[in-house]
Amino acid sequence: MIISKLPNVGTTIFTRMSQLAMETGALNLSQGFPDFDGPLALRDAVGRHIAAGHNQYTAMTGLPALREQVAAKIGRCYGRTVSAETEVTITPGATQAIFCAIQALIRPGDEVIVFDPSYDSYEPSVELAGGRCIHVPLALPGFSIDWQRFSDALSDKTRLVILNSPHNPSGALISRAELDQLAMLIRGRDIYVLSDEVYEHLVFDGVSHTSVLAHEELYSRAFVVSSFGKTYHVTGWKTGYVVAPPALSAELRKVHQYVSFCGVTPLQWALADFMSEQPQHTEELPGFYQAKRDLFCGLLKDSRFSFSPTPGTYFQLADYSAIRDDLDDVAMSEWLTREHGVATIPVSVFYQQAPKDLRLVRFCFAKREDTLRQAAEKLCAI
Numbered sequence: 001m002i003i004s005k006l007p008n009v010g011t012t013i014f015t016r017m018s019q020l021a022m023e024t025g026a027l028n029l030s031q032g033f034p035d036f037d038g039p040l041a042l043r044d045a046v047g048r049h050i051a052a053g054h055n056q057y058t059a060m061t062g063l064p065a066l067r068e069q070v071a072a073k074i075g076r077c078y079g080r081t082v083s084a085e086t087e088v089t090i091t092p093g094a095t096q097a098i099f100c101a102i103q104a105l106i107r108p109g110d111e112v113i114v115f116d117p118s119y120d121s122y123e124p125s126v127e128l129a130g131g132r133c134i135h136v137p138l139a140l141p142g143f144s145i146d147w148q149r150f151s152d153a154l155s156d157k158t159r160l161v162i163l164n165s166p167h168n169p170s171g172a173l174i175s176r177a178e179l180d181q182l183a184m185l186i187r188g189r190d191i192y193v194l195s196d197e198v199y200e201h202l203v204f205d206g207v208s209h210t211s212v213l214a215h216e217e218l219y220s221r222a223f224v225v226s227s228f229g230k231t232y233h234v235t236g237w238k239t240g241y242v243v244a245p246p247a248l249s250a251e252l253r254k255v256h257q258y259v260s261f262c263g264v265t266p267l268q269w270a271l272a273d274f275m276s277e278q279p280q281h282t283e284e285l286p287g288f289y290q291a292k293r294d295l296f297c298g299l300l301k302d303s304r305f306s307f308s309p310t311p312g313t314y315f316q317l318a319d320y321s322a323i324r325d326d327l328d329d330v331a332m333s334e335w336l337t338r339e340h341g342v343a344t345i346p347v348s349v350f351y352q353q354a355p356k357d358l359r360l361v362r363f364c365f366a367k368r369e370d371t372l373r374q375a376a377e378k379l380c381a382i
């Protein structure tokens with residue numbers, strides 16, 4: 001019989017809740033994907049490139065034109081000049097970039113600090129590399145880093161710290177002061193940083209995203225990951241990228257080369273065209289999603305959920321303790337789906353050990369206006 005290398009991994013809550021939504025006909029505000037399409041010009045470009053014969057393997061590191069566009073965007077947004085040749089690698093999704101960075105770096109016995117609640121792909125990737133995650137809970141209610149707990153978690157075995165800002169599921173943003181603090185605490189140690197910035201363009205209320213790419217000291221030891229799927233409303237394209245200094249990129253590419261070799265060629269052509277023709281897309285994105293957040297939060301104002309509007313991502317957390325304090329969040333999510341027709345994600349699943357009294361569910365508001373209105377109507381009736 002096969003002995004599992006990931007004995008604790010089963011079907012994820014995202015798959016389970018989406019399935020339950022389908023079975024019950026509930027509105028699916030659980031899994032993080034839009035119920036609308038990406039820009040028509042971008043989708044049309046894929047067909048054009050397939051017809052033009054761009055259907056064979058592209059460069060292992062990614063289509064040069066797309067790497068150039070990514071480098072140009074990084075210059076515009078974060079003021080850093082990166083080499084498209086030696087620092088930018090296109091991957092089949094951010095998840096694959098995260099996996100490759102971890103495999104490139106982590107050896108058996110190494111420790112990786114993750115902040116809970118955390119995205120679910122980090123820990124299995126670390127375990128497959130023979131490492132161990134040390135979970136440091138973020139401080140509630142704002143989901144900020146508790147520096148005392150972080151310092152206590154550091155050891156001689158710490159090899160990597162995984163950051164995620166804007167943060168899934170809370171929407172919390174990391175600040176420049178927090179990056180400075182992190183840099184100070186790992187200075188002089190053999191510790192690297194994996195910065196998951198897939199929601200980099202979903203930051204609201206006039207605030208700018210604080211990227212590790214804009215932090216000289218941290219970038220020198222960092223892998224910074226992003227996702228075209230999130231930025232261009234095409235999560236099913238599973239195309240992302242990772243930016244890292246040349247020596248780190250070289251090691252990551254050795255892994256990427258044998259995990260997938262390269263991403264999907266016509267998609268990369270289409271993204272390169274669209275980024276060069278419509279660079280303003282990323283500047284328009286905060287306003288686009290802020291309008292959805294404001295609509296959803298405005299409609300939920302008179303409900304019995306309590307919340308403060310999320311500062312980033314397309315997720316809104318809501319406290320339901322005034323409605324069903326007797327239910328834990330997994331039971332609450334099932335109850336909301338089955339009895340009230342709205343599927344959500346329980347926040348406890350993002351924790352190794354969730355606080356006992358956690359009464360939070362996550363709604364995804366990357367949805368059409370009519371979906372948000374229908375969902376809010378159901379939620380306000382509870």
Ligand SMILES: Cc1ncc(COP(=O)(O)O)c(C=O)c1O
Pocket residue numbers: 032092093094095096119164168196198226227228229230235238239240
């Ligand atoms: C925090 C975080 N990182 C990474 C990903 C994965 O991105 P991709 O679909 O490009 O692999 C997601 C997707 O939900 C995410 O929320």
